[in-house]
Amino acid sequence: EISIVGLQASGKTSFVNALGLGQWSEDVVPTVAFNLRKVKRNNITFKIWDVAGQPKFRTMWDRYCRGVDAIVFVVDAHDREKLPTARFELHSLLDKQELMGVPLLVLGNKSDLPDFMPVEELIRALDLNTIRDRPVSCYSCSMKSSHNLDIVLKWLAERAK
Numbered sequence: 001e002i003s004i005v006g007l008q009a010s011g012k013t014s015f016v017n018a019l020g021l022g023q024w025s026e027d028v029v030p031t032v033a034f035n036l037r038k039v040k041r042n043n044i045t046f047k048i049w050d051v052a053g054q055p056k057f058r059t060m061w062d063r064y065c066r067g068v069d070a071i072v073f074v075v076d077a078h079d080r081e082k083l084p085t086a087r088f089e090l091h092s093l094l095d096k097q098e099l100m101g102v103p104l105l106v107l108g109n110k111s112d113l114p115d116f117m118p119v120e121e122l123i124r125a126l127d128l129n130t131i132r133d134r135p136v137s138c139y140s141c142s143m144k145s146s147h148n149l150d151i152v153l154k155w156l157a158e159r160a161k
């Protein structure tokens with residue numbers, strides 16, 4: 001069981017589509033509230049909460065992250081202006097007592113676009129080094145080009161079902 005959170009338009013639904021259907025589309029409808037998706041890959045069935053990222057839905061994030069095997073936080077690594085907001089929302093979420101210890105995977109998505117932020121820059125901009133109460137990983141990826149999707153799938157398979 002996995003929960004996927006992150007700001008709007010970072011590519012969460014695109015991620016679930018890439019994992020589940022192997023499909024890419026330019027026009028994805030913004031998620032309202034959440035979608036529960038089941039994705040079967042390599043004999044593992046993942047139960048995935050694809051949660052909406054628009055401001056009015058962010059207070060729901062922690063509810064969908066309780067008791068999951070891993071939290072995936074998706075960032076648009078092409079959009080530097082949104083980084084402070086992403087950092088704030090990520091740390092607000094992780095401060096929740098009941099989410100202590102839940103493994104975190106941060107995805108710097110849209111690596112197909114020019115001038116995207118590499119992992120080292122994301123780690124710094126999101127203050128990932130200050131997170132000490134859980135395992136944290138951070139990868140670049142692209143739902144459009146499928147860059148690193150194999151590594152991400154492997155990470156998930158080791159932690160969540």
Ligand SMILES: Nc1nc2c(ncn2[C@@H]2O[C@H](COP(=O)(O)OP(=O)(O)OP(=O)(O)O)[C@@H](O)[C@H]2O)c(=O)[nH]1
Pocket residue numbers: 006007008009010011012013014015025026027028029030031032051052053054074109110111112113141142143144145
């Ligand atoms: N170039 C590029 N565009 C992407 C990538 N992933 C997603 N997008 C685009 O980004 C836009 C938003 O994608 P969504 O998957 O709907 O984003 P979301 O995080 O689910 O957004 P909310 O549901 O509103 O929280 C869409 O137009 C996608 O086509 C990527 O890897 N590269």
Ligand SMILES: [Mg+2]
Pocket residue numbers: 012013014029030031050051052053
């Ligand atoms: Mg969505």
